Amino acid sequence: MRKMISDFFKDHPTIEVIDTARNGKDAIEKIQQLKPDVVTMDVEMPELNGLETLKCIMDISPVPVVMLSSFTENGAKQTMLAMEYGAVDFVTKPGGTISLDIHKVKDELIHKVELAAKVPIEKLRKHGSSIKYSYIKNMPRGTSAGISEKQTVTESNRSIHPVQTKWSKTSEKIVLIGTSTGGPRALQQVITKLPKAFPAPILIVQHMPPGFTKSLAERLNHISYVQVKEAEQGEKVEAGTAYIAPGGFHLKMKKVGSHYEIVLDDKEPPRAGHRPSVDVLFENISQFEELDKIAVIMTGMGNDGSKGLMTLKRTGNVIAIAESAETCIVFGMPKAAIETQFVDEVVNVDEIAETMLKYLS
Incomplete structure (x- = not known):
């Protein structure tokens, strides 16, 4: 999956994939070191899942994040939480967790990464305000x-x-x-x-x-x-x-x-x-x-x-x-x-x- 998504941007005139990460912990370390303009990240990841990783990123080193999500009920719920925690947008994987037909969403993913790159970091920092409503009912x-x-x-x-x-x-x-x-x-x-x-x-x-x-x-x-x-x-x-x-x-x-x-x-x-x-x-x-x-x-x-x-x-x-x-x-x-x-x-x-x-x- 990481290889296929990286290949999407191989010939892109303005976007370069500077690294990939095996899991959430690896991602947090590399984001702090490399300071990327945009991160794409799966909701489902080993060691530290997408939601926990996203919260850490937004606390430690905010960056525009585009999530990839499975087309399942649980995947949809997790994606909504990701939007709440500060993700800019998401793309639905067409074939489940291991999506071998991920190429079907190539154009959509590229487009959303291009858009995410233009989002000011200061707007991402406001994500925490949404948590205040968790007790409202x-x-x-x-x-x-x-x-x-x-x-x-x-x-x-x-x-x-x-x-x-x-x-x-x-x-x-x-x-x-x-x-x-x-x-x-x-x-x-x-x-x-x-x-x-x-x-x-x-x-x-x-x-x-x-x-x-x-x-x-x-x-x-x-x-x-x-x-x-x-x-x-x-x-x-x-x-x-x-x-x-x-x-x-x-x-x-x-x-x-x-x-x-x-x-x-x-x-x-x-x-x-x-x-x-x-x-x-x-x-x-x-x-x-x-x-x-x-x-x-x-x-x-x-x-x-x-x-x-x-x-x-x-x-x-x-x-x-x-x-x-x-x-x-x-x-x-x-x-x-x-x-x-x-x-x-x-x-x-x-x-x-x-x-x-x-x-x-």
Whole structure:
């Protein structure tokens, strides 16, 4: 496996594999000695597994890490923890633990290593804040869920587009969230700060392959006040619940009588390589003009969500929130959204929940 992955970069014009490691302990020693720009690492390793190794790396010598994970239930859970502990992204091994057909993900791995090399080290150092939420469900229900300290307001924390005068706090609302690279940690910082009686449903698109979105939902549900679940076909959309689009399905909604139901679509092609797609979600929800929408675009590469945001803004009352460059792992999707000039507020990730509640409570 180490030889095959090293060979992926043999002819790469800007990336050189400077060494390989037999296990986690070997990796930690070599990372401190060689100071690589990026590390690729398996979740499953001898002596010291990927998670323990990752925690040590982030404590001792932080560096962007791209994980390789087995396509199993346990592999998905371990990968979600790796994202929480500071890994930038992950690639799914197509053939299990010893993946002899690893060549199938060559292009994806190279692309994610290229992306990881651009992530500033200081953003990786913030991984420890996520651990603060491990006890949140045991707190009294009246206790505030805003555990982490508010960051200093920067120049980007500003209103950049006038809020519509028609916005009413009493009308029926829905919250839409789109994110990609760096999304699992960003979602944790947002969702865990929402109160149990959150007054609107939340529909979430996180770019992620099938099998991993369920583990993400279960992890977030375990540490949040609101219910978080992987969306299911035909279920009623209810306030106080966050629905995460399953990997491989576009997330949509339809009105049935006086309520709304989840629609999962695997027939419509991927949009710009993504299924689920943020653009598809936003465009679908734009048809429900009776609902006021809060659209949130967070860390991620590319421009998914920007076209859908324009459609939303042109068809109803919408508050658009983008994550700031200061806290994004990758400032691609929020930047594209801001460039549409339809974003109302740009805030750091730890202020997104507070900003949403400002328009709901």
